[in-house]
Amino acid sequence: MPAAVWTGRRSDPENVTADLARALRDELGLGESPPAMTLPGDSDGVPAGSLLPPRERFSGMPAPTHCFGYVDARAPRPFELRAAIMSGGSALRRSLGLGTLLYAVPLRVAVSGRAALGAPRGTRAVPFEGDAAVASRLNEDFDLVQQATTLAPTQAGPDSNHRWAVERLLSIEPHAQGGVLFVRTLHRANPTGWTLGAPAVLELAARVETALG
């Protein structure tokens, strides 16, 4: 994933976070960038009022986590994004790069229990598992399962050096104000640079609401 790398003078966490917010603005066609902030690398990555779970102690990544970029968007619908920002570089040039992305999207429907996309088996779509009622309604929509599988990759790359791999997490969980969709994903290179995949996440949230509504 060589595209989302900030080197030299640009390798400043505030700069990375601002770029994340700008990328979301452009991807979602917003008038202005959503509120964003940088969270320290030693923090649990959960600011007050956030729906995101605390970050895991072990990242499973080949570079140390320097900090987190956190975006708290209200439009086109509320959602949060926490992006791990990793540090690296050579002896001469420091660099920062994007690691895993974790989205939390509050749903407008109540959820009786947790359901999550099963562990990957090759390239096939794997159905949702967990709460029987929730999982069966989600699995009735095969396109939704396919869409979820596409969105929750466990591998990306390779870039010039290596392949990125993350544990799959795509779950729908109950919450006081309704359900919450959690998606762990990776950024993707595109012709203009890189994308955070936010439109696809929000589209999946709308589809989950339709399936559970």
Place this chain on the structure above:
Amino acid sequence: MMTSTVANLAIPYGASSDLPHALVSAVIVAALLAGVSALSVAARKRKVARAEAAAPAPVEDRSQALLRQARWHDQTRDQMAADGRSAEALAQARTAADQWRELTRLRPGRFQAEQQAALNRLGELLAASGQPDEAARVQREAAGIA
């Protein structure tokens, strides 16, 4: 003339025999690079995991503590006001309002209703304690919150 054209198009003997060798070499080099790369990533992952294991447990974000404190000051303010301890209630109300202000600064777009409620309550206590000017200023601030 024709013979010479055919001769020019013919592949030299040495080049045709080098082609399979070049392909095999390329495959071997690619396989070696992939192997070295995989080993390097595995080694870096182990190094990062060791560093993460040695690091202290992740700490709570500062805004979480601020939220707890602001809620505690809200409750204490109301409790003291109910007990008739006006001066102490006013002090708690000032602290609560400051903390909600700080929270809305740290978390743009969040906790505005809580900040507004804390400012309105502070305004009431200021008015009750004979400070109408400051009460009016605080209430204007509360009304200005979107």
